[in-house]
Amino acid sequence: MNIPAFSWFSAISELFVTAGVLYVVLRNWNRKPFPFPLFLAVSLFEALVNVMYMANRAAEASAGHPVAHTIPASMKIFFAVHGLLSLLAYLVFVILGVFAYQEQKAGRWFFRDRPALTWTFLIVWTISIVTGEAIFVMRYFF
Amino acid sequence: MAAPKPPRPTTRAQRLRSPLLIALWALFAIEALTGIIVFFARLAVGRAPTVSLHWYAGYAFTLVYAIYQIQHWNRVQPLRARLDHVLGVVATSSLVITQVSGYWVGWEWFMRGRPMGYTAFPPALSATHNVMSMLAMTFVGAHLGAVLLRESRARAAKRSDHEAGLR
Numbered sequence: 001m002n003i004p005a006f007s008w009f010s011a012i013s014e015l016f017v018t019a020g021v022l023y024v025v026l027r028n029w030n031r032k033p034f035p036f037p038l039f040l041a042v043s044l045f046e047a048l049v050n051v052m053y054m055a056n057r058a059a060e061a062s063a064g065h066p067v068a069h070t071i072p073a074s075m076k077i078f079f080a081v082h083g084l085l086s087l088l089a090y091l092v093f094v095i096l097g098v099f100a101y102q103e104q105k106a107g108r109w110f111f112r113d114r115p116a117l118t119w120t121f122l123i124v125w126t127i128s129i130v131t132g133e134a135i136f137v138m139r140y141f142f
Numbered sequence: 143m144a145a146p147k148p149p150r151p152t153t154r155a156q157r158l159r160s161p162l163l164i165a166l167w168a169l170f171a172i173e174a175l176t177g178i179i180v181f182f183a184r185l186a187v188g189r190a191p192t193v194s195l196h197w198y199a200g201y202a203f204t205l206v207y208a209i210y211q212i213q214h215w216n217r218v219q220p221l222r223a224r225l226d227h228v229l230g231v232v233a234t235s236s237l238v239i240t241q242v243s244g245y246w247v248g249w250e251w252f253m254r255g256r257p258m259g260y261t262a263f264p265p266a267l268s269a270t271h272n273v274m275s276m277l278a279m280t281f282v283g284a285h286l287g288a289v290l291l292r293e294s295r296a297r298a299a300k301r302s303d304h305e306a307g308l309r
Contacts, residue, residue: 047277055269062184062268073186080186084178091280098229098284102291 003140010053011136017046018129021093024100025118028111034101043094051086054132058083075138082131089128092121154293166210169203170282172196177275197248204241226288233281240278243271 020042027035058079060067068076096117100110111118157163176196183189211234221227247263 047273047280051276052269052273055272056265058181058185059263059265059268059272062188062262068188077186080182083185084182087178087276087279090276091283094280095284095287098225098288099291102225102288102295106295 006053007136007140010050011133013045014050014129014132017042017050018125021125022122024097025111025122028100028104028109029118031109031112034104036101039097039101043090043097046090051090054083054086075135078131079135082128082135085124085128085131089121089125093125096121162206162210162213166203166206169199169206172199173203174275174279177272181272193251197251200241200244200248207237207241226285226292229281229285229288233278233285236274236277236281240271240274243267243274247271 020038024035024039024042027033061071061076061079062068071079096110103110103113173196176192176199179192180190180196183191218227218230221231247267250263250267
């Protein structure tokens with residue numbers, strides 16, 4: 001099957017974004033300075049490249065477009081759930097990152113001080129990434 | 143004789159309770175909720191059940207938001223190299239692009255006679271509107287969170303200084 005170049009790019013870059021997210025959390029967890037430029041770059045790249053790509057594909061898969069008829073209903077529901085989960089994961093990452101940056105200025109370590117919240121966020125983020133990669137594999141390899 | 147005008151809110155607590163901001167939050171919540179429903183339903187079941195409410199509430203949101211943003215800018219200007227200001231600029235830009243792209247999507251819908259089942263919005267335009275609304279929700283939350291956290295820290299520091307002075 002012919003896989004669009006941007007689908008490959010998005011599927012691979014998503015893993016680098018995840019590495020960036022883990023790096024931001026890990027540095028804070030290890031009481032090291034918050035990498036704000038990296039945090040901002042990851043946040044904007046994720047929204048303007050990866051999520052934009054996903055939203056574009058989701059719009060094409062929506063009713064009223066020729067592509068929509070070629071996708072099974074169960075896959076569409078999976079797309080929609082992944083879309084909402086990605087929104088939630090992204091929103092939480094940015095807000096928690098901003099809090100961590102501010103707390104660090106006062107000598108506190110936001111992620112380290114809130115392990116339950118941090119682990120919950122990491123689990124949600126991981127599910128969001130794994131479902132995204134699963135959609136890529138299911139769409140183009142099965 | 144005309145009734146005296148109520149005083150303009152001055153403290154953060156008063157501003158958070160102002161009718162304008164409450165109306166803005168209510169409309170923002172309606173827009174976010176109906177937008178999420180439209181996104182999910184268009185994709186999963188091929189319908190856009192709350193699109194009319196999303197469209198008409200969007201008009202009201204733009205009006206209330208414009209008034210709020212002018213007042214807000216007059217109060218916080220000039221722009222400073224501070225986290226809450228940077229987040230505010232990203233939030234404002236996202237909100238403006240969301241509304242412009244929303245009117246464009248709405249125009250497509252309106253020009254087709256507002257059919258209930260119509261969902262074939264142009265993909266790139268629909269994607270831009272969805273992503274920008276996600277950025278708007280995220281950065282409005284981050285902006286507000288940053289401001290409230292900074293103030294709560296300042297209050298705690300003031301209280302601690304006061305207690306140290308009493309000892």
